[in-house]
Amino acid sequence: xxxxxxxxxxxxxxxxxxxxxxxxxxxxxxxxxxxxxxxxxxxxxxxxxxxxxxxxxxxxxxxxxxxxxxxxxxxxxxxxxxxxxxxxxxxxxxxxxxxxxxxxxxxxxxxxxxxxxxxxxxxxxxxxxxxxxxxxxxxxxxxxxxxxxxxxxxxxxxxxxxxxxxxxxxxxxxxxxxxxxxxxxxxxxxxxxxxxxxxxxxxxxxxxxxxxxxxxxxxxxxxxxxxxxxxxxxxxxxxxxxxxxxxxxxxxxxxxxxxxxxxxxxxxxxxxxxxxxxxxxxxxxxxxxxxxxxxxxxxxxxxxxxxxxxxxxxxxxxxxxxxxxxxxxxxxxxxxxxxxxxxxxxxxxxxxxxxxxxxxxxxxxxxxxxxxxxxxxxxxxxxxxxxxxxxxxxxxxxxxxxxxxxxxxxxxxxxxxxxxxxxxxxxxxxxxxxxxxxxxxxxxxxxxxxxxxx
Amino acid sequence: xxxxxxxxxxxxxxxxxxxxxxxxxxxxxxxxxxxxxxxxxxxxxxxxxxxxxxxxxxxxxxxxxxxxxxxxxxxxxxxxxxxxxxxxxxxxxxxxxxxxxxxxxxxxxxxxxxxxxxxxxxxxxxxxxxxxxxxxxxxxxxxxxxxxxxxxxxxxxxxxxxxxxxxxxxxxxxxxx
Numbered sequence: 001x002x003x004x005x006x007x008x009x010x011x012x013x014x015x016x017x018x019x020x021x022x023x024x025x026x027x028x029x030x031x032x033x034x035x036x037x038x039x040x041x042x043x044x045x046x047x048x049x050x051x052x053x054x055x056x057x058x059x060x061x062x063x064x065x066x067x068x069x070x071x072x073x074x075x076x077x078x079x080x081x082x083x084x085x086x087x088x089x090x091x092x093x094x095x096x097x098x099x100x101x102x103x104x105x106x107x108x109x110x111x112x113x114x115x116x117x118x119x120x121x122x123x124x125x126x127x128x129x130x131x132x133x134x135x136x137x138x139x140x141x142x143x144x145x146x147x148x149x150x151x152x153x154x155x156x157x158x159x160x161x162x163x164x165x166x167x168x169x170x171x172x173x174x175x176x177x178x179x180x181x182x183x184x185x186x187x188x189x190x191x192x193x194x195x196x197x198x199x200x201x202x203x204x205x206x207x208x209x210x211x212x213x214x215x216x217x218x219x220x221x222x223x224x225x226x227x228x229x230x231x232x233x234x235x236x237x238x239x240x241x242x243x244x245x246x247x248x249x250x251x252x253x254x255x256x257x258x259x260x261x262x263x264x265x266x267x268x269x270x271x272x273x274x275x276x277x278x279x280x281x282x283x284x285x286x287x288x289x290x291x292x293x294x295x296x297x298x299x300x301x302x303x304x305x306x307x308x309x310x311x312x313x314x315x316x317x318x319x320x321x322x323x324x325x326x327x328x329x330x331x332x333x334x335x336x337x338x339x340x341x342x343x344x345x346x347x348x349x350x351x352x353x354x355x356x357x358x359x360x361x362x363x364x365x366x367x368x369x370x371x372x373x374x375x376x377x378x379x380x381x382x383x384x385x386x387x388x389x390x391x392x393x394x395x396x397x398x399x400x401x402x403x404x405x406x407x408x409x410x411x412x413x414x415x416x417x418x419x420x421x422x423x424x425x426x427x428x429x430x431x432x433x434x435x436x437x438x439x440x441x442x443x444x445x446x447x448x449x450x451x452x453x454x
Numbered sequence: 455x456x457x458x459x460x461x462x463x464x465x466x467x468x469x470x471x472x473x474x475x476x477x478x479x480x481x482x483x484x485x486x487x488x489x490x491x492x493x494x495x496x497x498x499x500x501x502x503x504x505x506x507x508x509x510x511x512x513x514x515x516x517x518x519x520x521x522x523x524x525x526x527x528x529x530x531x532x533x534x535x536x537x538x539x540x541x542x543x544x545x546x547x548x549x550x551x552x553x554x555x556x557x558x559x560x561x562x563x564x565x566x567x568x569x570x571x572x573x574x575x576x577x578x579x580x581x582x583x584x585x586x587x588x589x590x591x592x593x594x595x596x597x598x599x600x601x602x603x604x605x606x607x608x609x610x611x612x613x614x615x616x617x618x619x620x621x622x623x624x625x626x627x628x629x630x631x
Contacts, residue, residue, distance in 0.1 A: 018596070019492065019595060019596030020595060020596045023595045023596065145527060145531065151535065151536060152536065153531035153532075153535060153536050154531075156528040156531060156532060156550065156551055156554055157532075157540075157547060157550040157551075159553075161554070162553040162554055162557075165553070165554045165557040165558065166553065166557050168557075168561075169557040169558070169560055169561040172561060172564070172565070173560060173561065173564045176564050176565070176568045177564075180568060180571070183577075184492075184493075184594070187594045188492070188594040188595060190594075191591040191592075191593075191594045191595070192591075192595075203580055204578075204580065207572070207577040207578035207579070207580075208577055208578055208579040208580045208581065208582060209577065209594075210490060210582055210584055210585070210590075210593065211490045211491055211492055211593045211594055212488050212489070212490055212575075213476075213488060213489040213490070213491065213495070213498045213499050213502055213504065214488060214499060214502075214504050214575075215575045215577075216491065216493075216494040216495070216498070216499070217494070217498075217499035217504065217507060218507045218509055218571055218574055218575060219494070219571065219575075220494045221507050221509050221510065222509055222513075222567055222568065222571040225509070225510060225513045225567060226564055226567065226568070229513075229517075229560050229563055229564050230560075232556075232560070233557075233560045236553070236556060236557070240553055243553075440492060440493040440494070441493070443492055443493035443596075444493045444494065447469055447493065447495075
């Protein structure tokens with residue numbers, strides 16, 4: 001039944017969804033291993049890519065960072081591009097889960113768990129890259145304040161140290177938030193699982209949750225407080241990442257617009273990745289009664305609005321460079337607009353600003369295939385944006401005699417593509433072992449629908 | 455009295471019946487009881503007469519400890535332990551200590567809050583007498599339970615059963631210890 005004003009069904013749940021049917025729909029994915037053909041196919045492909053990553057990392061550890069295309073002047077290359085890209089993707093989960101929880105947006109309830117899991121896996125992929133890029137990854141703990149026999153400390157005035165703290169905190173808090181929310185749903189699996197070994201496994205991870213009213217009360221208090229803590233945290237993480245660039249003096253980096261512009265970009269790419277994962281999952285596991293066109297439309301709208309903010313960021317950044325009266329900033333802008341870097345710049349604009357304009361159309365926002373295609377384009381565009389930011393400024397700084405160029409090697413590509421394998425392998429394991437949709441949150445929606453609050 | 459009995463449990467099909475049952479049991483004078491639901495039911499904890507949780511205070515104290523400790527650590531490193539003269543700039547350069555202070559505030563608040571949450575719920579506790587009841591499996595699916603514990607001073611099997619029957623539950627079960 002379509003809503004006359006909206007043109008798509010208004011409800012968050014299809015009619016006829018009951019407590020038991022929602023439990024069955026979500027729990028059957030891990031419990032009865034439904035559609036395992038699809039799952040094994042996807043898992044096999046992901047695991048193959050993970051093996052590529054392992055090979056690339058082994059070779060890197062054996063030979064050193066020289067196997068990558070990095071050199072002076074472009075010392076950052078793929079490792080930092082991928083770091084910023086993955087950590088940006090890792091922002092949507094907390095945004096969907098925490099900010100929409102605090103804003104009392106019930107549509108988050110069918111998609112939050114999936115988005116949180118995506119966040120954790122994306123942050124893991126992201127955190128790997130700076131460590132690999134260290135050159136001597138075995139001394140990564142130099143980043144942390146620890147009792148050092150030489151009496152040394154990390155340089156707390158450096159954004160790179162802030163970054164280590166921000167990413168580590170973000171990962172830890174996201175994990176706590178995800179697990180705290182997951183415990184009641186793991187108990188649901190424990191009580192439905194037939195195989196004694198898996199029952200024991202779920203019994204252990206569910207910690208003996210029994211749904212006591214006193215427990216729910218505390219659980220909800222803690223969950224909301226964690227959401228309150230995660231909300232400023234998620235905004236701080238990409239701001240700190242952007243300061244890695246903005247505190248540097250290079251033309252194209254040294255700009256106060258970077259923190260908000262990075263945060264908008266993070267939300268943009270994060271929502272694009274949520275859609276990229278959610279749409280196939282919804283079709284394969286037939287989750288249409290819990291993830292309705294309204295969810296797709298809402299996600300597309302948030303993605304689109306953050307995309308417009310990113311577009312505004314591009315506009316302002318370029319305008320400020322052109323009017324700054326600084327010849328180096330001016331040169332950086334013209335290099336992008338019609339100079340050496342024009343192909344990258346216009347590709348970024350096409351992917352992130354021009355093509356997503358199709359989202360003005362409601363038909364596109366509720367059409368699975370179109371939305372999937374747009375989300376892929378945005379993922380690509382955001383990766384290119386990170387490439388543009390990292391490479392263009394490093395390769396062409398103040399003195400033309402120190403200019404250089406950058407070409408990735410096969411090992412760069414293998415590490416990048418392999419990190420996708422790590423991400424997807426973890427994701428596939430997650431949907432096979434844990435409930436991909438927060439069942440207890442969906443039950444709350446059902447209860448509200450049955451007995452609207454008086 | 456009934457040392458082999460943990461309590462007497464009733465099953466309902468709606469959260470409203472559970473809240474009504476909890477209120478009635480409390481009005482009847484029972485104090486040792488708990489209710490079980492597959493999702494957080496608004497007002498249930500209040501109906502059972504459970505007090506407010508002190509968890510927010512733990513979060514606050516954790517945040518203060520994390521932020522204060524984090525700032526102190528950076529000040530100590532930069533001013534006392536390893537002063538480094540960077541072009542004559544002040545050692546106590548507080549604006550650049552803010553990001554790490556902020557992150558540690560959040561980190562320690564979240565860690566101490568979640569630790570306090572699980573400690574206060576006395577979880578992990580893989581086994582509980584309630585799990586002896588096969589019907590209790592549906593407490594994580596679509597049913598709502600109220601359990602009067604035998605430790606309650608008012609608890610006597612016959613009178614408790616009589617009282618619970620008045621609530622018109624789906625069933626009444628004895629929960630073995």
